[in-house]
Amino acid sequence: MGANFGAGFPSWSGGRLEAGSGFVSNAFDLYAPNHDRAGASFGAQVGYDWQIGRWVYGVETDFNFLGVRHSANGLFPAPASYSPLGVTGYGLTTDESGNYFATFRGRLGFAVDRSLFYVTGGVAAGGWRGASSLTFSNPAPGSLFYAPLSQSSRMKYAVGAGFEYALYDQWSARLEYLYLNQQLQTQVFDNGLSVQFGARQRSEAHLLRFGLNYRLAAEDGAGARSDKDQSDDKKSDEASNGKDAERYSVHGQTTGVVQGYPKFPALYSGPKSFTPKGQARFGSTTNLFAGVRLWDGAGVYINPEISEGYGLSNSAGAAAYVNSSVAKVGRAAPYMRFQRYFLRQIIGLNGGAKESDPDTGSFNETLESTQNQLAGKVDRDRLILTVGKFAVGDVFDDNVYAHDPTTGFLNFAFNTMGAFDYAADAWGYTYGAALEWKQDWWTARAGLFQLSDVPNSEKIEPVLGRQFMGVAEFEARYDLFEQPGVVKFLVYGDNGYLNKVDEVVDFAFLTGNFPPDITNNALRKRRVKLGGGVNVQQQIAPNLGFFLRASMADGRYETVDYTDVDRQLSFGLVASGKLWGRSKDEIGAAMAFSGLSGPRVRYFALGGASVYIGDGALSYSGEKALEAYYKYNLAEGIDLTLDYQFFGNPAHNAARGPVNVFGLRAHAQF
Template identity: 40%
Template structure:
C-alpha cells in the first residue's frame, strides 16, 4: 500500500513495537487472573476542592511534497514547521452534596502548520484555529455538574481533571450545564480522545463527522443530562452554535443550536472491559447547500461560496464508537461516522463519511509502565456535492485547494510513542502520513513528524 510504503521513522518504530507484543498477545489468549478484580476496591476519598495544571508544547515539521497546484486553504508544498503551546489551570469546588463547579483558564500561543488549514483530518488536535504569535488567555470552561445517586453497587469517581474524587453509585443521573466542550461528554474513548496524551489527528481523537457545536477554540455553552443504569448509559444535550459557520463568536440566544443524543453499553469480553456508543446529532442553523453554491458560481463566473446561499436548515449525522481491551494493557478502538453531505459543515471539519481503527499498548508489557504506543488508520470522505463545490473553487472549514479535478478519499496513518519521563511528564514522538490531503489526488502525501511535551499535575 502507498501509505505503508511512505511511513516515517516514528511510524515504523511504533509498528515494530506493536509487532514485538504479538507473542505476548498470543500468550494472553486466556486472560490472566487479576487478583485486584477479586478484592474489594478501596473507596475513593471524597474531595471538597481541587486544582490542577497542564502544559503542552507541540513542535511539528513536514518536508516538501508533490503539489500540482495549491489554493487558499492548502498545505504549503514547501518544508513547513509549526509550534503550538497551551497551558490550563483547572479549579473545582464541591459547594453541596453531589455538586461540582469547575472553571478552566487557558493560555494559547503559536501556530500549527499552515495555521490549521490543509487537511480535513488536520494534524494538530491541540492547536486552536486562532493562532497568535504572542500568548493570550481565555476562560475555556465554566460549568456546574450535579450527580444524583440512584443506588446500586459502588462506582466511585477517581480524582481527575475537571472531576473531584467522589463516592457514587453505578446507577445515577448527572446534569451538566455551562461552558464546556461537547466531547467532554459525547464520543469519549479510552484509547483515542486526548490530543495532549494520545493521538494528534482531528479525525482520530473524535469522529470527523461529529460536527460538534463550538467556537474557534472548541468550546460552547450548553447543557447535558446523563442517566446511568447498570451497564447502560443514555446522554442528551443541547448546545449553542456560532453566529455563522466556523466563527469565533457564539449566538447570544441559542437561535442556532445543536442537539446530541448518545446510548452507551459497557461490557466485558473474556474478562476485559469494553464499550459501544451509538449517537445521533442534528445541527439547526444558517447553512449553505453545496449545489446551490455551485449553481450560483456558474451563473456569476465567480468561485463557489456557501456564504452566499445560506438559509436556516437542519443537518443530521450519526456515529458509532467502539473500544475494547483485548489483553492486559492492550486496547483496540474504532469509529464510523456519517452526516448529511449536501450542506456545508458548520463547526469542526469537512468530513461527511469517516472510518477509523487503531490499537493502543501500555509500556507495562515491556517494563515501561509510564509509556504508551499507539497506531491508527483513518479514511475520510466528502460527499459528491462537496467535491463539486471544492472543484468550483469553494473553501471549506479547513480545506480548499482552488479546484479538485481528481478527488479521492483522504487516508491518514498515525503512530506515536509516549515516553513517561516522570510522574505527570510525557514526551511523545508522533508521525502522521496524510495521503490525498483535502481529498486531492494531485497533492501529497504529506508526512508530518511531531514532538510533544506534556506536563500534568
C-alpha cells in the same frame, strides 16, 4: 478563593484617528478627547498554593470589573484642512468597551509568621475598545465610517506585588498592586470606498486593591498547604466521613507541540492548502482546572487557558487535521481565555450504595482521572447534569484509547468522529446542557448546545435556541472473551442558518463569480444537518486495546463548526508500557479513511474553500491518514512524545501529496 475590591488608574491612552488610505497628508488626522478616568475595580479569584519552608508558590486566576474605559462619544470640531470640503465637524458614537480584565498568574512569596510578602505575574485578557461609527457634518456619500471591535496582536499581561495576612485558620486579607497592560488596541474606520482612518489606543492601568480569601483546607503559616496538613486532613476526613470526598481540586497541564514536514509533490495549491515547500510550526496550550464542591453531588468548575503559536499552514491543509492540541486561532503572542465554566450535579439513584468511579477519559493518564472532577464515592446508578460552557467532547464520543490530544493521538481523525459536526466556537467550546443516565451496563446521554453565530465563527450564537445542536448517545458495556468493551451509538442534528452546497454552486454559475463561496450569507436559510456514528473501545488483553469510530453526515450542507468530512472510518491500537517494563510509557498506531459527498466534491473542484481545506481545484480521492506515536515518561507528570503522520490524498486531493508530518510533543501536568 475570595473576592477583591479597589480602584484602577488608567495611563494616557491617546485619542487620535490617523488619516490613512484616501488621504494625502496627516493634516487630516482627527483628535478626540481621552475620556478614560479612574474607576472602581472588583472581582473574584481562585488559586492554589504550595509551601517549602518559608517559600510559598502557587497559581491564581481571577475575573474583575474595571471601570476605567470610557467611550469618546460626541460632536467635535474638524481641523482646518477639512474646510475646503465643507466639513466643519464630526461625530463619534462608540459602543461600550471591555470594562473587565481576567488574569492567569503565578505567585511567589516569603512567609514571616502569619504574613506573606509576594510577587505575581502572568497573562491577562480583556480591555478591547467597542465598535465605533464616525460621521462628518457634510452628508455627502462616503461620510459615514464604521470600525469593529479593536484588535491587539501583542501579549496582554499583569505584574505586581502584595502583602497577605492570615486573620484566622482559613481566612486571610491582602493588599495588592497590579500593573495591567492590555496592550495597544487598533481599530480601522472604513467607509466602503477605500478611505480609512486608523485609531490606536492603549489599555493600561495601575490597580490598588484589597482582597479577602477563604482557604478550603487548614492553613500553614500564610495559607499554603504543607504535606503534613494534607495528610492529616485526609485521615480526618476518612475517619469522620468514611469516604474521601474532595472539597476542591486544582490541577494543571501544559503541552507544547512542534510539527513539520518536508517538501512534497503538488500540481497546484489553494488558500487552504499545505504549502508544498515544507514547513515547521510550534504551538502550546496551558490550562488550569479548578473545581469546588458546592453541596452534596454538586461542583462548579473553571478552566482558564493560555494559547500561543500556530498549527501547520495556519490550521489548514487536511480534513483530518494534524494537530488538535493547539488552538485553531493562532497568534504569535500568548493569549488567555476562560474556555470552560460550568456546574455539574450528580444525583444518586440507588439509595446510597457507593463505589469508586474515577470516570477516566484517557488510557493510563492521571490527568484525565482528575481534571474537572471532584473525587469521592458516588452511586452506581445516577444522573449527571452538566450546564455551562464546556466542550461537547467532554461528555460525548469519549474513548478510553483515543480522545485526548495532549497525551495520545494528535490527529483529528482519532480523537473524534470525523463526521460529528458538533457545536463549537473556533476554539472548540460552547454553551449548553447535557444529561447522563448511568445504569449497570448502559448509559444514555442527551444534550443541547449553541452553534456558532455563523459557521466556523469565533463567536457563539448569542440568542438561546436560535441556532443549536441536539445530540443523543447510547452506551453499552459488555465483556467479550472475558475482556471489557464499550460500544456507543450517537446521533445529532445541527439546526441553524446554513448554506446548501448545490445552491452555492448554482449561484456561482448564475452570476459568473468563481470560485463559489460557501460563506455567502445571502444564501443561508434555516436548515437541519443530520449525522451520527458508532464508537467502539475493546480491551484485547490487559494493557492492550483497540478502538474504532465510524461516522456519516448529510453532505448536502456546509461544514458547521468542525471539519470537512462527510464520512469517515478510523481504527487503531494502543498499548501500555507495562508490557515492556515501563508502566507509564505508551505506544499507539491508527489509520483513518475519509470522504466527501457529491455536492461537496463539485464545490471544491470549482475552487471553493471551507474550514480546513481548499486547494483551488480538486482531483477527488478519499483522504487517508496514518499516525503512530511513542510516549516516553521522563518523570512523574512529565512526558515526551515522538509522533509521525502520513497523509495520502491530503484534503481529498489525488493531485497533492503524499505528506509526511513529524512531530515532538512535550507535556507536563500536576
